[in-house]
Amino acid sequence: MNHLPLIIKREYLTKVKNKSFIIMTFLSPLIMIALIAVVAYLSQLNNDKKRFISVLDETEFLSDVFQNTSNTTYTLLNDLNLEDAKALVKEKNDYGLLHISKVDSIDEVAQNIKFYSEESPSLTVIAGIERKIEKRLREMKLQKDGVSLEQIEASKINIDIAQESFEGQKSSKIDNIIKLAFGGLAGYLLFMFIIIYGNMIMRSVIEEKTSRIIEVIISSVKPIQLMMGKIIGTSLAGVTQFAIWVVLGGVLLTVVSAIFGIDMTQASSQQQELMNQAMQAEGAQAMAESLLNGISNLPILNLVIAFMFFFIGGYLLYSSLYAAIGAAVDNETDTQQFMLPILMPLILAVYVGVFTVIEDPHGTVSTVFSFIPLTSPVVMLMRIPFGVPMWQQVLSLLLLVATFIFAVWFAAKIYRVGILMYGKKPTYKELFKWLKY
Amino acid sequence: MNDLLVADSVSKNFGNFKALNEVSIAVPKGSIFGLLGPNGAGKTTLIRIINQITMPDEGTVQLDGQPLRPEHIRDIGYLPEERGLYKSMKVGEQALYLAQLKGMAKTEAKSRLKYWFEKLEIGDWWNKKIQELSKGQAQKIQFVVTVLHRPKLLIFDEPFSGFDPINANLIKDEILKLRDEGATVIFSTHRMESVEELCDHIALLHKSNKILDGKLNDIKREFKTNTFEVGLQSQNSNSVLAEIKDKFEVLPATFKNLNDDIKLNIKIDESISSNDLLSFLASKAEVHHFVEVIPTANDIFIETVKNN
Incomplete structure (x- = not known):
């Protein structure tokens, strides 16, 4: 008799109708959005602060470098000595005083610039000033050597090495960033999913034990059916929750940014400036084009299919282990000793993904970890956007499926014995004995 | 065949521990069969084997002349000693779910439930959650769920624990009624006064072995x-x-x-x-x-x- 749909339905409905589940489903995006809004608002407050910087330029080489911007106003001081200037700036309560001492030639200017301020100045402010001065000095030096401004302008070259695989697959730097983003997102999603909903499965197995209904159920259905029903039902509830989060999050984000007029995509104007510079260099259109190009260059079909297989495979593998833990213990506090061996490979996978896949997606470490079943779902998902040979994907998937079958067998054994054991705190030795029952 | 259930030299080991040693019992149709024994004698293990929760290492079990098959769980109603219900599920929903797990159609289960709920005067509990009921009330639900699908074989493991005398009597009468309607009952307990009242056959398990079985009256005659x-x-x-x-x-x-x-x-x-x-x-x-x-x-x- 196949009771699987019935069990899935019950598990799903109980989860979805549960009050705390409903509250979390609707509250989490609100909390997240509120958090983002607060952070964005605060950083905007910071950026809105107008800075007044006085400049005492005794060389007069650089006077016209300092153009006012929306949040920085430069005041040029003339005919003052340094001490008077400092006193004046302090009195005006300016952000700081930039002092360029009198020197004979342009070559010495660089060594004679100082910034005086009450508090230590912000790194970005100093970096901005340095950039301005550097540019001007370079131009002046070149001009001194007989290079015209036009020539300097003409000499600016922007290199973006075109990358192409032997098969003719084109890619670029921006492609790699997109690949990283896709891979990282997929891996991280799986990681979160396993942690949140694996725990939920474990708790629901423990609940059946503590409420003692398990023997009634188990006299009607096979333990493995019950276990699979639980895993699938809980996962569907998880997918539902995730979908609501995505939709709700999107809507709220739009609403909030419309209301507060905060452009969430750019956290600070300094970054905006940098972006603008980059954009100007490449041309906004070209940028957008290469972004689109990068996305279309991704092995989309492969990505989607692999994502489904590895996501489902990895999730099922871990959740059957979670179910086994739930069956082995009597209450949640006893789960600690068994959690570590499960979390370790998962965390390891994320670390390997973050630190080695970025560096070298096809290096030995990344490749090996994308085959080891407990880490492969996360690591492989991160590698796939960079193009992984089909045989590797298939082999890794086969290994994953084989391990999953073994894990289900193992979990079902533990489950069958464990769910009927009460009051015994199991040890690993005990679990090993259960396998032979 | 006059025996509904025949277990033939059933053995079961848990690791090095022998839980059942070549135990054979035959439960006649329409009887109330007492499965007796001190704690740890192997009663629950035998019951779990009959319910196909665990498999015997050796020996066979036949129900109605056929070796046990997964379909047979429809013919068995089992009230385990360790019993409980989903605490946060509503009574009606839960009973329907458990009935469907036993292979009943939803509509049939609903009408049968209505009948039983009226009979035991618990009709207004349908939308209550189990955690709102007392232990004895929950036990009543559990009893209804056990017998709902009209199984040929009913297995009760310590059915009266947790009931007050009035409800215990009510349940006892229902068990006798079910027997009169043709059900066969296996009744596991160590409360001997209920054995006296209900059982017509008994088997006594001790330290994993069956040490005595037969008609209660015959045994009494033997022992007088x-x-x-x-x-x-x-x-x-x-x-x-x-x-x-x-x-x-x-x-x-x-x-x-x-x-x-x-x-x-x-x-x-x-x-x-x-x-x-x-x-x-x-x-x-x-x-x-x-x-x-x-x-x-x-x-x-x-x-x-x-x-x-």
């Missing part, structure tokens, strides 16, 4: 010691007592009686009939009380377990 409990009244009780003691094996007896007289347990040889004893006693004194001592299930239980 030809002892009679008598109460006599006489003017010269001392001489009467001496005379009886001279002729028969005599033990002191205690029972409640209006008169302060001679109370004895008299054991007689098989060559002597009870009538002979009675007429002998009548000739010596006034007989107020004359009862054959029939061993209770409890006596049999304790004696057998002790001897093994």
Whole structure:
């Protein structure tokens, strides 16, 4: 008799109708959005602060470098000595005083610039000033050597090495960033999913034990059916929750940014400036084009299919282990000793993904970890956007499926014995004995 | 075939521990079969094997002449000793779910549930959650769920624990009614007074072995010691007592009686009939009380377990 749909339905409905589940489903995006809004608002407050910087330029080489911007106003001081200037700036309560001492030639200017301020100045402010001065000095030096401004302008070259695989697959730097983003997102999603909903499965197995209904159920259905029903039902509830989060999050984000007029995509104007510079260099259109190009260059079909297989495979593998833990213990506090061996490979996978896949997606470490079943779902998902040979994907998937079958067998054994054991705190030795029952 | 369930030399090991050692039982159709034994004797293991929760290492179990198959769970209703329900699920929903797991169609399950809920006067619990009910109330639901799908074989493991006397009686009557309607009942307990009231067959398990089984009356006959409990009244009780003691094996007896007289347990040889004893006693004194001592299930239980 196949009771699987019935069990899935019950598990799903109980989860979805549960009050705390409903509250979390609707509250989490609100909390997240509120958090983002607060952070964005605060950083905007910071950026809105107008800075007044006085400049005492005794060389007069650089006077016209300092153009006012929306949040920085430069005041040029003339005919003052340094001490008077400092006193004046302090009195005006300016952000700081930039002092360029009198020197004979342009070559010495660089060594004679100082910034005086009450508090230590912000790194970005100093970096901005340095950039301005550097540019001007370079131009002046070149001009001194007989290079015209036009020539300097003409000499600016922007290199973006075109990358192409032997098969003719084109890619670029921006492609790699997109690949990283896709891979990282997929891996991280799986990681979160396993942690949140694996725990939920474990708790629901423990609940059946503590409420003692398990023997009634188990006299009607096979333990493995019950276990699979639980895993699938809980996962569907998880997918539902995730979908609501995505939709709700999107809507709220739009609403909030419309209301507060905060452009969430750019956290600070300094970054905006940098972006603008980059954009100007490449041309906004070209940028957008290469972004689109990068996305279309991704092995989309492969990505989607692999994502489904590895996501489902990895999730099922871990959740059957979670179910086994739930069956082995009597209450949640006893789960600690068994959690570590499960979390370790998962965390390891994320670390390997973050630190080695970025560096070298096809290096030995990344490749090996994308085959080891407990880490492969996360690591492989991160590698796939960079193009992984089909045989590797298939082999890794086969290994994953084989391990999953073994894990289900193992979990079902533990489950069958464990769910009927009460009051015994199991040890690993005990679990090993259960396998032979 | 007159036996609904036949277990044939069933053995089960858990690691090095032998939980059942070649246990055979035969449960006749329409009987109430008491599965008795001290704690840890293997009763629950045997019941779990019948319910296909665990598999026997050796031996076979047949239901209605066929080896146990997964489909047979529809024919069995099982009330385990460790029982409970989903606490946060509503009574009606939960009962429907459990009934469907036993293979009932939803509509049929609903109408049968309505019938039982009315019968046990618990109709207004349908939308309550289990955690809002008392333990005894939850047990009633559990009982309904067990019998709902009209199984041929009902297995009750300590069914009366947790019930107050009124509800225990109610459930007992329902069990008897179900038996009269044709169900066969296996009844596992160590509460002997309920065995006395309900069972017509018993099997006694002890330390993983079956040490006794058969019809309760046959077993009692086997265990009776030809002892009679008598109460006599006489003017010269001392001489009467001496005379009886001279002729028969005599033990002191205690029972409640209006008169302060001679109370004895008299054991007689098989060559002597009870009538002979009675007429002998009548000739010596006034007989107020004359009862054959029939061993209770409890006596049999304790004696057998002790001897093994």
